Amino acid sequence: MSSPSLSDRDYELISAYLDGEVDIRQKKVIENRLAEDAQFKSAYEQLSRTRRLMRSQPLLRAPRNYTLSPKMLSASQTSPKAFLPFPLLLRTVSAFTSLVFLVLFGLNWITASRMMSVAPVANSEVLAQPAQPALLDEQAMQSRSAPAEEQPMAKSMATPDLAPKSISPPSGEMGGMGEGGGAGAEGGVEAPLLEPDAGITLIAPTDTLSTTLSPAPLESTGELDIQSELNPSEISPSESQALTEVTETEGLIGGIRQNWLLQQILYGVLALSFAIIAIRAGKRRA
């Protein structure tokens, strides 16, 4: 009887048989096959030869004695047992990345918090410009006779805190009107002289402006103060439209805030993950 080829299982049996690691039943099966199967017998002989060859290899003689000395032991305790560059690198990179994420997290939080606190007011003011006064400072508010009911106006202001800003509504542009807006006629606060290109320019739609602006009396300083009068019948539709826009804007801001919160959580999780990797790499190295 001859099998076409031997399987791994056959070689495993032969190998175990050579080492005496088979039970009685397996031993009987193997011996029967050895008697009947020439290929099996040939495989047995070749494997037997390889085994004997391997077992004939003498133990090597150690090139030196490996006995330990107290000095050797103390040196091995002070120095790391093995050079592990990858954990060290991983630890350093992870710690650095964790730190970067934390810094970014903090900066982003501060910036976004500021934006969130300012954005709703600014946006609503911009959107409500046809019906609401556009970004007036406190002094200017005090100078007006009816601050809550003022009409849109274009006004150049010389107050330092608002100087760099410029807000343009989408409906039109009327920049650099050349009218100096003196602040605080009634509030008693005197603003510095307006220079044409130095102050903030608040721009309102031309048509709204023409209907709502009234000539302002000249102050003793020669500056112009703009006073506006509110006519409720003219602004009511605009106000309702503005309110709708403000509501939409608030919804939009709510969405942005939600995204921002998710982003913050993601930053936090990443920072935490890298910190854990850094700690684990450190422990492994120790």
Added chain:
Amino acid sequence: MDEQGLIHDAQKGDLEAFNRLVLAYQDAIYTHAYRMLGDESAADDATQETFIAAYQAMKTFRGGSFRAWLFRIVTNQCYDELRRRQRRPTTPLEPLTTDDEEIESPKWLGDDANSPEEEVDQQALREAIQHCLNGLPKEFRNVVLLIDVQGMDYREAAHILKVPVGTIKSRLARARLRIQHCLQGFWELLPDKFRLVDEESQ
């Protein structure tokens, strides 16, 4: 040598007793490290590290086969070294000819005219076997070295490698088969007793 007594003393911090154990096992440990790593320098380091680690961990030795415990340590040392090599592969340096071309001169093809003929054959055979061992996966290599070179039984090897006896059986059979195929080109290096068996079987 009263091994148990030496182990007991070494566990109490007696370095002299531990060093006597070192002398008893250093050849076997070095041989295993050399066969696993195929490099004298790396084997030297692994052997030294094994005995240092063993001394430092003596208090954790809970009895049983001290030899198996040592072989587990040297196996781990060798695996660590092999992993390091995988991360930082190196190219062996070969001597150059006058034309700056590498001479293919692995040790097992080397000729030492000053040595006796038999010693040369033995050296060549040893290097041929090492060449074949290096081509095995480290798990297979470890099994064949523990059982065929160190003469351990399946259970002791399974204990050292923390695998079932069945795994030892299959790994050993595959390792032997691969070595057999690898050695096909080196039959002329074999001593007569091995060559004659081959001729008879064919």
